[in-house]
Amino acid sequence: MEPLIATHDLKKVYRIGKVSVPALRGISINVQEGEFVAVVGPSGCGKSTLLHVLGGLTRPTSGKVLVDGNDLFGMSDAQRTRFRAHKIGFVFQRFNLLPTLTARDNILLAQQIGDGCNPHRFASVTAMLGIVDKLRYRPNEMSGGEQQRIAIARAIVCEPKILMADEPTGNLDSENSQIVLNMMRAVNREFRQTILMITHNPAAAAVADRIIRMRDGHVVSD
Amino acid sequence: MIGRMIAQNILRRPIRTVISVLAVAIEVGMVMLVVGLTHGMLHDSARRIGGLGADVMVQAPHASMFLGMTTAPLPIKLGDRFAQLNHVQAVTPVLFQFDSSGVSLIWGIDMESWNRVTGGFAYLRGGPFTGPYDVLVDDWYARQNHVRVGQTLHLLNHNFRVAGIVVHGKGSRLFIPLVTAEHLAEQQERASIFFIKCTNPGYTDDVIHSIKELLPNYTVLSVQEYMSLLTSNDLPALTDFITVLVAIAVMIGFLVIFLSMYTTIAERTREIGILKSLGATKGYIIELILREAGVLCLAGIIVGYAGTWAGRMLIYTTFPTVTVELTVRWAAWAALLALTGSLVGAFYPALRAAQLDPVDALAYE
Numbered sequence: 001m002e003p004l005i006a007t008h009d010l011k012k013v014y015r016i017g018k019v020s021v022p023a024l025r026g027i028s029i030n031v032q033e034g035e036f037v038a039v040v041g042p043s044g045c046g047k048s049t050l051l052h053v054l055g056g057l058t059r060p061t062s063g064k065v066l067v068d069g070n071d072l073f074g075m076s077d078a079q080r081t082r083f084r085a086h087k088i089g090f091v092f093q094r095f096n097l098l099p100t101l102t103a104r105d106n107i108l109l110a111q112q113i114g115d116g117c118n119p120h121r122f123a124s125v126t127a128m129l130g131i132v133d134k135l136r137y138r139p140n141e142m143s144g145g146e147q148q149r150i151a152i153a154r155a156i157v158c159e160p161k162i163l164m165a166d167e168p169t170g171n172l173d174s175e176n177s178q179i180v181l182n183m184m185r186a187v188n189r190e191f192r193q194t195i196l197m198i199t200h201n202p203a204a205a206a207v208a209d210r211i212i213r214m215r216d217g218h219v220v221s222d
Numbered sequence: 223m224i225g226r227m228i229a230q231n232i233l234r235r236p237i238r239t240v241i242s243v244l245a246v247a248i249e250v251g252m253v254m255l256v257v258g259l260t261h262g263m264l265h266d267s268a269r270r271i272g273g274l275g276a277d278v279m280v281q282a283p284h285a286s287m288f289l290g291m292t293t294a295p296l297p298i299k300l301g302d303r304f305a306q307l308n309h310v311q312a313v314t315p316v317l318f319q320f321d322s323s324g325v326s327l328i329w330g331i332d333m334e335s336w337n338r339v340t341g342g343f344a345y346l347r348g349g350p351f352t353g354p355y356d357v358l359v360d361d362w363y364a365r366q367n368h369v370r371v372g373q374t375l376h377l378l379n380h381n382f383r384v385a386g387i388v389v390h391g392k393g394s395r396l397f398i399p400l401v402t403a404e405h406l407a408e409q410q411e412r413a414s415i416f417f418i419k420c421t422n423p424g425y426t427d428d429v430i431h432s433i434k435e436l437l438p439n440y441t442v443l444s445v446q447e448y449m450s451l452l453t454s455n456d457l458p459a460l461t462d463f464i465t466v467l468v469a470i471a472v473m474i475g476f477l478v479i480f481l482s483m484y485t486t487i488a489e490r491t492r493e494i495g496i497l498k499s500l501g502a503t504k505g506y507i508i509e510l511i512l513r514e515a516g517v518l519c520l521a522g523i524i525v526g527y528a529g530t531w532a533g534r535m536l537i538y539t540t541f542p543t544v545t546v547e548l549t550v551r552w553a554a555w556a557a558l559l560a561l562t563g564s565l566v567g568a569f570y571p572a573l574r575a576a577q578l579d580p581v582d583a584l585a586y587e
Contacts, residue, residue, distance in 0.1 A: 052581050057499065077504075078504070081503050081504075082503065084499075085500065092499075092584065096492075096495075096584065098497075100227065100234055101227065105226055105227075109497075109500065112224075113500045113502050113506065114501060154500070
């Protein structure tokens with residue numbers, strides 16, 4: 001079966017002044033549809049860069065990324081932006097909800113930007129994540145765990161092919177971390193949602209089906 | 223959803239919102255009041271010149287068409303030469319005096335020749351001058367300033383007794399004897415302008431022709447021509463003045479909206495990163511910023527209209543004889559200029575926001 005995500009010899013070098021800092025040194029991985037994959041490794045190993053590249057947020061220095069059969073960086077910026085709106089959802093460590101909007105509006109915003117999303121999905125996603133009674137609140141009126149569940153709802157409300165999570169439990173206490181991880185697991189099972197999760201927390205990684213370990217820009221085990 | 227985001231952004235930054243709205247309001251108010259004031263005063267002046275009943279007016283060479291700016295360079299004896307021309311029924315000299323304390327143009331008139339040219343005043347109260355420091359006021363001035371016959375008015379650094387209140391519409395709102403005006407201006411036997419009445423209005427062009435032959439460089443106009451010049455919306459002498467003031471007003475609105483949106487973008491870099499991570503296109507972000515600027519601008523236009531109305535009331539209270547002519551045409555122009563200035567001012571910040579790198583924007587503290 002063709003993988004949902006495939007990378008070939010992916011390299012990313014940041015230039016800071018005259019200094020070149022390699023973040024990815026030739027990553028080749030495949031992720032199948034429906035998989036829950038955790039990418040783990042110490043700080044600075046390149047795992048966040050990998051997520052940004054796979055999500056089309058940052059262009060790699062060289063190499064290829066195929067998502068759902070499409071060459072992500074063979075597209076124009078505008079095409080890649082539209083592709084991201086329909087195929088990829090993001091969850092971040094800092095939740096990244098818009099502070100001026102209610103939880104409901106934060107989720108609906110993703111539906112509006114993703115133009116053509118199934119409007120009935122909103123009810124099923126919010127019910128499954130247990131946030132129906134939180135929808136009228138603004139981010140600063142909710143706990144970190146609640147905010148992260150809203151962020152997950154926002155990320156999956158348009159039925160993206162892939163959910164990319166960057167340290168989703170990094171700002172949460174252990175109780176809320178477990179709730180969020182259970183939710184992600186449930187989303188993976190119930191909606192057959194492909195998830196790529198970056199974490200440095202072994203307990204969080206243990207929830208995943210598969211663990212990719214990185215060090216110094218390389219995959220050291222898969 | 224964009225509407226709700228814009229509303230929340232506007233409400234969450236009240237000081238920025240108030241400053242932006244006020245800047246646009248000042249822009250709109252400035253355009254409307256400046257244009258309204260200049261056109262209003264000119265049109266009012268034109269109506270009152272028309273009400274004199276004269277057919278021809280003679281000024282010195284290169285004289286300003288704005289009568290208040292005219293000095294007194296004409297020898298008064300010229301009036302005798304005009305009176306001898308064919309088809310001239312009567313001639314009257316007028317000496318203008320500008321009273322800065324009340325922003326009024328006072329006409330010094332020779333009552334005998336004035337009556338022959340204009341048919342005389344219609345007195346509502348009191349009567350003609352009886353002394354050198356008598357003043358006649360029109361009913362409009364009297365009503366606005368609560369002036370009564372016999373009252374003393376301080377004009378041109380002297381006290382004048384109000385001798386009579388006349389029906390408005392003949393030249394000025396305040397009249398003093400010509401000899402007094404000459405004395406105060408230290409301009410003996412001089413006039414600012416001559417008004418001439420023809421034996422028949424049909425001879426106006428003939429009389430103008432005769433005067434131009436007699437005094438080739440002098441400014442000689444029919445009253446009708448002068449009125450049509452003043453009531454023109456594209457008065458050449460005013461176009462530059464209005465253009466400069468309108469440009470200043472537009473620049474104020476442009477710069478404030480530019481700075482407002484520019485700082486807003488800096489504050490909201492992270493939010494823009496979030497929108498980009500959700501798949502918002504450059505067009506979506508540009509639209510968001512421009513619509514926000516548009517809403518601020520529309521609020522500014524409404525406040526500007528209200529401010530213009532209030533400004534007009536204030537002008538009427540402070541300077542009762544001044545006319546501010548507000549027109550739908552200039553209200554629309556002011557709104558269009560404000561909207562254009564605001565959108566142009568917001569465009570660069572919007573473009574900058576749209577071009578932000580999503581990863582950098584998300585990492586922004």
